[in-house]
Amino acid sequence: MDAIAAALGDAARWRLVELLAERPRSVGELAELTGLRQPQTTKHLQTLARAGLVTVFPLGQRRVYALEAEPLAAFAGRLADLAKQVEAHQSERDVVARYREAVEAETAAADGDRWADGRAFGFERVLPAARDVVWRYWTDPALLASWWVPPSMTVTTCLLEPRPGGRAALAYRDPDGEYRSEGWVRVADEPGRLAFDLAVTGRASFTGHYDLELTAVPGGTRLRLGLRITATTVEAAPAIAGIETGWTQVLDRLTEVLTKRKGQE
Structure with a gap:
C-alpha cells in the first residue's frame, strides 16, 4: 500500500493512470497526451510498474502499458476502510472542534x-x-x-x-x-x-x-x-x-x- 500511495502521489503519474484506465497505451501516445518528454514518461511508468499498478507488453517495436485493476481495487478498499474509521470516530473529532471553539472564546475573555x-x-x-x-x-x-x-x-x-x-x-x-x-x-x-x-x-x-x-x-x-x-x-x-x-x-x-x-x- 505504501508503494501504491507513493506512486499515485505525483500529479503526472496520476494523469498517466487516468489515461491507462481508458485503455492500454504506448509510451509515445502517453507522452503526447500528457505533454511530457518520452524519457520522463518512461520513468513515471517504471515507478507505476514497480508499485504493481501497470504491466508492460512488448508489441514489436512498441511497448504498450496496461493498468492493473486489482491493486487499485485493494487501494480503494483501504481508503474506504479509512473513511469508515473517520466516520466511526466522528465523536472524537467533534470533541476537538468544541475544544477549539472553547479556546477561542476563553482567549477572548482572558483580559x-x-x-x-x-x-x-x-x-x-x-x-x-x-x-x-x-x-x-x-x-x-x-x-x-x-x-x-x-x-x-x-x-x-x-x-x-x-x-x-x-x-x-x-x-x-x-x-x-x-x-x-x-x-x-x-x-x-x-x-x-x-x-x-x-x-x-x-x-x-x-x-x-x-x-x-x-x-x-x-x-x-x-x-x-x-x-x-x-x-x-x-x-x-x-x-x-x-x-x-x-x-x-x-x-x-x-x-x-x-x-x-x-x-x-
Whole structure:
C-alpha cells in the first residue's frame, strides 16, 4: 500500500493512470497526451510498474502499458476502510472542534490575570461499583493512574494521599510536552468525601479546588465532583477551556474501567 500511495502521489503519474484506465497505451501516445518528454514518461511508468499498478507488453517495436485493476481495487478498499474509521470516530473529532471553539472564546475573555477566578464546574456519574471500590480508584496511585488522564496522555505522577494535609499531584505527558499540578488534600472522609487543591504549574497556571462526594445508590455509587477555579493567569485560557472536555473524558474512562472490572468479577 505504501508503494501504491507513493506512486499515485505525483500529479503526472496520476494523469498517466487516468489515461491507462481508458485503455492500454504506448509510451509515445502517453507522452503526447500528457505533454511530457518520452524519457520522463518512461520513468513515471517504471515507478507505476514497480508499485504493481501497470504491466508492460512488448508489441514489436512498441511497448504498450496496461493498468492493473486489482491493486487499485485493494487501494480503494483501504481508503474506504479509512473513511469508515473517520466516520466511526466522528465523536472524537467533534470533541476537538468544541475544544477549539472553547479556546477561542476563553482567549477572548482572558483580559487580565484572575479573569476566571470563581468559575465553577460540576460533574456527576453513577458508577457500577461500591463506594469503597470507587474510593480506592481515587486514592490508590496505581488505580488512579488507570483513568485520571485522557486516553492520549501518559501518566508520570499520580497521587492523592487520603488524609488532611496529604500530597496531591498529577503529572502527565504527550508528544508535545509535560504538564504538572501540585497541591494538597484538605478533607478525606473515607469512603464518602475527598476535597483537595491542585495548582497547575508554569505560566499557564491556575488553582483548582476539588470536592468529591461518593454516595451509595442501588447498583453502585453516585459520584459528584465540584471544581472551583482561582488564581488564573491570562495564559491559562486553553487549560480553562479544556476543563469541561477533559473531566468528561476522564470520568467516562473511570466508568469504563469500573464497568470492565465488574464484568470480570
